[in-house]
Amino acid sequence: MKTQTILKEHILPNSFYERDDVVSIAKELLGKYVYTNFEGVWTGGKIVETEAYCGATDKACHAHLNRRTNRTQTMFLKGGVAYVYLCYGIHHLFNIVTNKQDHADAVLVRGIEPTVGIEKMMERRNMKKLQNRITAGPGCLTQALGMTTDLDKSSVSGPDIWLTDYDLVNSKKATDVEESQVIKGPRVGIDYAGEDAKLPWRFSIKDNKWVSPAK
DNA sequence: TGGCTGATGCGA
DNA sequence: CGCATCAGCCAA
Numbered sequence: 001m002k003t004q005t006i007l008k009e010h011i012l013p014n015s016f017y018e019r020d021d022v023v024s025i026a027k028e029l030l031g032k033y034v035y036t037n038f039e040g041v042w043t044g045g046k047i048v049e050t051e052a053y054c055g056a057t058d059k060a061c062h063a064h065l066n067r068r069t070n071r072t073q074t075m076f077l078k079g080g081v082a083y084v085y086l087c088y089g090i091h092h093l094f095n096i097v098t099n100k101q102d103h104a105d106a107v108l109v110r111g112i113e114p115t116v117g118i119e120k121m122m123e124r125r126n127m128k129k130l131q132n133r134i135t136a137g138p139g140c141l142t143q144a145l146g147m148t149t150d151l152d153k154s155s156v157s158g159p160d161i162w163l164t165d166y167d168l169v170n171s172k173k174a175t176d177v178e179e180s181q182v183i184k185g186p187r188v189g190i191d192y193a194g195e196d197a198k199l200p201w202r203f204s205i206k207d208n209k210w211v212s213p214a215k
Numbered sequence: 216t217g218g219c220t221g222a223t224g225c226g227a
Numbered sequence: 228c229g230c231a232t233c234a235g236c237c238a239a
Contacts (some may be wrong), residue, residue, distance in 0.1 A: 018219065022235085051234075060234070062223095089221030091235050108234060139235045149222095189234050
């Protein structure tokens with residue numbers, strides 16, 4: 001059966017994204033699978049590291065206090081679309097918009113465990129041997145998955161980006177990550193956010209080697 | 216450890 | 228307009 005046909009059965013419902021608790025969504029995204037499909041080439045893997053950003057109250061969020069600019073308007077869209085932007089002039093960062101329209105919440109995906117299209121991802125990363133850093137870190141994984149700002153505002157339920165609970169390699173449904181296997185900690189690279197920099201809104205899977213090295 | 220890199224959003 | 232600021236990464 002075609003990959004696309006299989007994945008359609010396992011797309012996360014939009015009700016998953018439209019909830020108002022972005023921190024819970026960030027945690028629940030651990031263990032889910034994200035894939036991209038460009039020109040028929042599938043790449044992707046299991047989400048192992050995320051961070052929550054909340055537009056209404058969170059100083060670390062681009063849409064802090066519901067600030068609307070050209071860039072942040074994506075976050076005000078209804079949950080279930082991608083927010084992709086350029087960071088430090090070099091790296092594309094992939095976020096998943098959550099909550100209802102006009103509520104600017106998003107989850108930054110920081111690391112995945114590569115499973116599908118590893119050869120293609122190595123090629124995009126200009127890597128001759130497979131190394132952990134292929135998809136560890138938000139800038140790395142977008143490069144490996146071939147994501148750019150072109151995908152800003154596009155759906156995470158296909159046809160380019162596919163957020164699912166399905167493991168293509170083992171042909172089975174994803175299992176929820178046990179609470180005891182979830183590491184919580186402060187978010188990375190947001191010292192400017194004052195007290196909010198301490199919020200434990202970064203989630204990762206315990207002892208997973210594909211989590212980014214940032215502490 | 217520092218250099219790279221460019222969009223973004225602010226104030227003049 | 229100019230200019231400081233960034234939700235990173237990598238070689239060394």
